[in-house]
Amino acid sequence: MSLANRKVLVLNKSWQAISVVSLEKALKKVAGTYSDGTPKAKIIDCVNDFRSFTWQDWTELKPEINESCMKGVSCILRIPEVIQYTRYDKVPKKKVHYNRRTIYKRDNNTCQYCQKMKNSEELSLDHVVPKCQGGLTTWENIVVACTDCNSKKAGRTPKQAGMKLLRKPMKPKSNFFTGDIRIESWSQFLGENYWSIELENDNS
Numbered sequence: 001m002s003l004a005n006r007k008v009l010v011l012n013k014s015w016q017a018i019s020v021v022s023l024e025k026a027l028k029k030v031a032g033t034y035s036d037g038t039p040k041a042k043i044i045d046c047v048n049d050f051r052s053f054t055w056q057d058w059t060e061l062k063p064e065i066n067e068s069c070m071k072g073v074s075c076i077l078r079i080p081e082v083i084q085y086t087r088y089d090k091v092p093k094k095k096v097h098y099n100r101r102t103i104y105k106r107d108n109n110t111c112q113y114c115q116k117m118k119n120s121e122e123l124s125l126d127h128v129v130p131k132c133q134g135g136l137t138t139w140e141n142i143v144v145a146c147t148d149c150n151s152k153k154a155g156r157t158p159k160q161a162g163m164k165l166l167r168k169p170m171k172p173k174s175n176f177f178t179g180d181i182r183i184e185s186w187s188q189f190l191g192e193n194y195w196s197i198e199l200e201n202d203n204s
């Protein structure tokens with residue numbers, strides 16, 4: 001995995017996993033300080049005993065054999081996999097915005113009728129119960145459909161059109177993440193909520 005694609009798990013002060021960010025963003029957080037000089041976040045050493053390190057201390061660590069490394073200005077650095085906020089102890093509730101992108105994400109870019117995975121351009125949104133029959137524009141009544149299925153179904157319900165939905169559309173939980181990034185050291189902090197950790201938008 002290239003450094004640009006590396007992800008870092010973020011824990012709050014109480015060791016709860018709260019987000020996943022790019023390596024670049026994680027390093028910025030570790031470099032940030034409060035007005036009294038305390039670092040905003042520290043790097044957790046998952047290989048050893050979960051000690052936390054400031055950036056300065058981290059640069060003095062020697063990489064373990066077989067460990068993935070990155071080149072610093074004058075040294076070889078271990079790549080942080082987990083960071084922890086030093087003061088922040090909340091678990092932010094993130095709202096899932098209702099928009100085309102989140103519906104595509106929820107349905108995994110897969111037509112909910114023929115089950116084919118397609119590029120976004122070949123997909124459209126379908127009202128399960130069509131608008132002309134009183135169907136609402138809600139999480140529970142909108143699915144992703146390919147253009148073929150969408151035009152075949154037209155202004156009919158799946159039943160009327162003799163088509164079957166892959167699954168019942170639902171509103172996603174408040175936090176959801178369906179990426180496939182899995183770093184072994186994270187498992188120690190992620191129980192069953194693994195799939196509910198939101199992958200933070202790197203622009204945010």
Ligand SMILES: [Zn+2]
Nearest residue numbers: 111114146149
């Ligand atoms: Zn289809």
